[in-house]
Amino acid sequence: MVGAGQLARMTHQAAIPLGQTLRILAESARDGAALVAADVVIGTHTSYEDLLAFAAGCDVVTFDHEHVPTDFIRSLASAGHAVYPGADALVHAQDKAVLREALAKAGIPGPAWSGVSTGEDVVAFGAEHGWPVVLKVARGGYDGRGVWFLSESAAASHVLDPDRPYIVEQRVPILRELAVLVARSPYGQVSVWPVVQTVQRDGICVEVIAPAPHLSEELAGVAANLAVRLAGELAVVGVLAVELFETADGLLVNELAMRPHNSGHWTIEGARTSQFEQHLRAVLDYPLGATTMTAPWVVMVNLLGGPAGGMGIDERVHHAMAQWPDVKLHLYGKSPRPGRKLGHVTALGSDFAEVRARAAAAAQYLHQGGHP
Amino acid sequence: MVGAGQLARMTHQAAIPLGQTLRILAESARDGAALVAADVVIGTHTSYEDLLAFAAGCDVVTFDHEHVPTDFIRSLASAGHAVYPGADALVHAQDKAVLREALAKAGIPGPAWSGVSTGEDVVAFGAEHGWPVVLKVARGGYDGRGVWFLSESAAASHVLDPDRPYIVEQRVPILRELAVLVARSPYGQVSVWPVVQTVQRDGICVEVIAPAPHLSEELAGVAANLAVRLAGELAVVGVLAVELFETADGLLVNELAMRPHNSGHWTIEGARTSQFEQHLRAVLDYPLGATTMTAPWVVMVNLLGGPAGGMGIDERVHHAMAQWPDVKLHLYGKSPRPGRKLGHVTALGSDFAEVRARAAAAAQYLHQGGHP
Numbered sequence: 001m002v003g004a005g006q007l008a009r010m011t012h013q014a015a016i017p018l019g020q021t022l023r024i025l026a027e028s029a030r031d032g033a034a035l036v037a038a039d040v041v042i043g044t045h046t047s048y049e050d051l052l053a054f055a056a057g058c059d060v061v062t063f064d065h066e067h068v069p070t071d072f073i074r075s076l077a078s079a080g081h082a083v084y085p086g087a088d089a090l091v092h093a094q095d096k097a098v099l100r101e102a103l104a105k106a107g108i109p110g111p112a113w114s115g116v117s118t119g120e121d122v123v124a125f126g127a128e129h130g131w132p133v134v135l136k137v138a139r140g141g142y143d144g145r146g147v148w149f150l151s152e153s154a155a156a157s158h159v160l161d162p163d164r165p166y167i168v169e170q171r172v173p174i175l176r177e178l179a180v181l182v183a184r185s186p187y188g189q190v191s192v193w194p195v196v197q198t199v200q201r202d203g204i205c206v207e208v209i210a211p212a213p214h215l216s217e218e219l220a221g222v223a224a225n226l227a228v229r230l231a232g233e234l235a236v237v238g239v240l241a242v243e244l245f246e247t248a249d250g251l252l253v254n255e256l257a258m259r260p261h262n263s264g265h266w267t268i269e270g271a272r273t274s275q276f277e278q279h280l281r282a283v284l285d286y287p288l289g290a291t292t293m294t295a296p297w298v299v300m301v302n303l304l305g306g307p308a309g310g311m312g313i314d315e316r317v318h319h320a321m322a323q324w325p326d327v328k329l330h331l332y333g334k335s336p337r338p339g340r341k342l343g344h345v346t347a348l349g350s351d352f353a354e355v356r357a358r359a360a361a362a363a364q365y366l367h368q369g370g371h372p
Numbered sequence: 373m374v375g376a377g378q379l380a381r382m383t384h385q386a387a388i389p390l391g392q393t394l395r396i397l398a399e400s401a402r403d404g405a406a407l408v409a410a411d412v413v414i415g416t417h418t419s420y421e422d423l424l425a426f427a428a429g430c431d432v433v434t435f436d437h438e439h440v441p442t443d444f445i446r447s448l449a450s451a452g453h454a455v456y457p458g459a460d461a462l463v464h465a466q467d468k469a470v471l472r473e474a475l476a477k478a479g480i481p482g483p484a485w486s487g488v489s490t491g492e493d494v495v496a497f498g499a500e501h502g503w504p505v506v507l508k509v510a511r512g513g514y515d516g517r518g519v520w521f522l523s524e525s526a527a528a529s530h531v532l533d534p535d536r537p538y539i540v541e542q543r544v545p546i547l548r549e550l551a552v553l554v555a556r557s558p559y560g561q562v563s564v565w566p567v568v569q570t571v572q573r574d575g576i577c578v579e580v581i582a583p584a585p586h587l588s589e590e591l592a593g594v595a596a597n598l599a600v601r602l603a604g605e606l607a608v609v610g611v612l613a614v615e616l617f618e619t620a621d622g623l624l625v626n627e628l629a630m631r632p633h634n635s636g637h638w639t640i641e642g643a644r645t646s647q648f649e650q651h652l653r654a655v656l657d658y659p660l661g662a663t664t665m666t667a668p669w670v671v672m673v674n675l676l677g678g679p680a681g682g683m684g685i686d687e688r689v690h691h692a693m694a695q696w697p698d699v700k701l702h703l704y705g706k707s708p709r710p711g712r713k714l715g716h717v718t719a720l721g722s723d724f725a726e727v728r729a730r731a732a733a734a735a736q737y738l739h740q741g742g743h744p
Contacts (some may be wrong), residue, residue: 287694330389
């Protein structure tokens with residue numbers, strides 16, 4: 001696995017019972033996955049030489065992020081390495097313009113959009129589709145970075161980097177955000193987990209509720225079918241996360257990720273097969289596991305680094321474990337920094353309000369050592 | 373963790389979400405845990421120098437087996453290392469004579485027994501308590517090795533190694549074997565999992581059923597209380613597995629283990645907190661996690677190496693995953709050899725007969741590539 005963040009760390013954890021040893025390409029020996037994996041190569045995905053040396057002896061190469069250049073992926077494949085997802089699939093998770101074109105071609109609904117390169121382009125789009133608009137760098141944004149919500153006056157004065165591609169999208173009135181995860185194997189087997197609701201704050205996912213409350217069976221079916229179809233049409237291998245907007249008129253595709261995704265962390269305890277195990281099964285072309293839920297309600301809350309000072313994280317962990325012995329804690333081995341994703345907690349149960357409150361309370365305590 | 377077999381491998385897996393990096397003392401880089409852990413020291417528990425070098429920088433030292441000499445453990449503790457379980461506790465899992473004496477002193481029931489050193493001693497014991505008897509090496513036996521069921525004539529001719537301590541036990545008519553696992557922290561918190569039934573074949577545990585079917589609430593309570601009391605009286609820190617005989621007259625203690633144990637592998641998916649996570653919480657003096665079951669029935673079946681020839685293990689894994697997508701597979705990274713514990717499978721559900729049959733069928737297929 002190229003990349004050594006928390007996704008690789010949790011994938012390594014899932015590799016162990018499968019009898020696999022996950023090799024990790026890490027930029028630093030202090031990266032979350034490098035702290036726990038046996039087979040760590042230090043290097044960077046921005047160097048083809050590093051990637052090639054890393055791939056030697058791997059059964060298959062996969063990724064914990066979308067930042068490996070497609071040219072490198074194509075070269076690795078030409079050199080005889082199995083690389084999943086492949087370049088032609090992954091580009092849809094790398095480039096929002098390519099994704100929007102593919103969705104339009106497939107007749108899958110998304111917001112109105114256009115490629116833009118100047119403030120004037122943005123103003124022209126807004127004049128046609130209404131204000132505000134959403135300006136995005138087509139490549140390289142994440143967790144709310146590289147995204148701007150612009151009024152007409154802001155758009156006129158917004159300076160676009162001439163070296164970066166951008167797209168602008170209509171700002172759609174949304175009811176909430178959903179996500180649906182599927183996994184697909186090279187053989188073509190596809191399996192889908194229940195649709196979840198994701199809650200964002202400042203562009204960062206903070207809470208995931210499985211299944212999405214009050215979602216009609218019809219819309220759940222639409223979402224699942226859409227994800228299964230996309231996985232097949234884009235020839236994805238591995239986990240595909242489809243982020244959706246629920247609107248009064250139905251579902252719109254927001255973004256894709258082709259790897260285990262924050263919206264699927266709940267599956268570690270909450271589904272018979274976790275997204276991490278399934279990603280490995282998929283890229284290794286094993287049959288996929290059951291995606292049934294293990295409890296009626298599962299809520300995951302991200303643990304973000306709290307304000308500096310006060311009680312240390314280890315003391316908070318002690319208190320939280322004592323108070324919530326049935327909340328599952330996942331720490332990523334990172335040093336705390338305000339706002340940084342340090343881990344997540346998962347609560348499971350049959351009473352939605354209780355499960356949600358329990359997960360929130362534990363995460364809040366871990367965040368700042370007090371009660372919400 | 374001293375020792376690098378499957379118990380250390382699964383403990384490492386549980387350490388990852390706790391934000392811990394488990395250091396492993398392995399005899400070989402090919403040991404199951406050494407294949408997956410980041411921090412592996414090559415050495416042996418029979419060398420105090422190796423143990424001392426290994427312990428440097430560890431927050432706490434614990435074990436995946438009972439074979440570390442108590443003298444070494446005492447020396448490590450004297451040198452300032454936190455070692456759990458401590459020597460005074462662990463000796464009860466190392467030496468069957470010491471255990472029997474402690475149980476007798478605590479008034480906890482076990483079979484009639486005696487220390488013996490000659491065939492004549494065994495014959496004398498049998499004359500008093502009836503035939504056959506069970507002869508055991510007091511130290512070093514496991515998985516049925518070092519245990520003999522002897523008739524009067526066999527006892528008379530059985531040659532005892534004058535350099536090894538032995539005990540002889542009355543062969544008690546048993547209804548079945550049970551096990552109860554507890555964990556205890558240095559702080560003194562104790563938590564207990566539901567009592568399970570264990571099924572042995574040729575002295576090796578092959579199946580574990582959670583909870584033990586048709587066990588009366590009264591006996592379940594007796595077993596739990598007995599284990600909690602033993603953990604406290606012996607000052608165990610970490611997981612304590614108490615193997616029990618159910619007889620017409622109640623429960624008898626058979627053996628103890630002070631580490632994660634085969635009878636607790638079902639807890640990985642089957643309990644809110646697995647025995648591996650709980651062992652780490654206990655030895656690190658974190659509050660213990662909830663031990664509630666995640667499904668009404670959980671059955672674990674050991675995967676033993678099958679006869680040589682035929683379908684390879686990887687092909688069997690493919691077929692088994694396809695046929696039983698909801699059975700959880702755990703492989704230990706060992707090369708197959710007939711009779712060797714290569715892994716285990718766990719099935720969960722609400723219909724006992726179905727769950728048991730599913731686990732057995734998957735394990736049988738993995739064992740020899742066919743159906744039972």
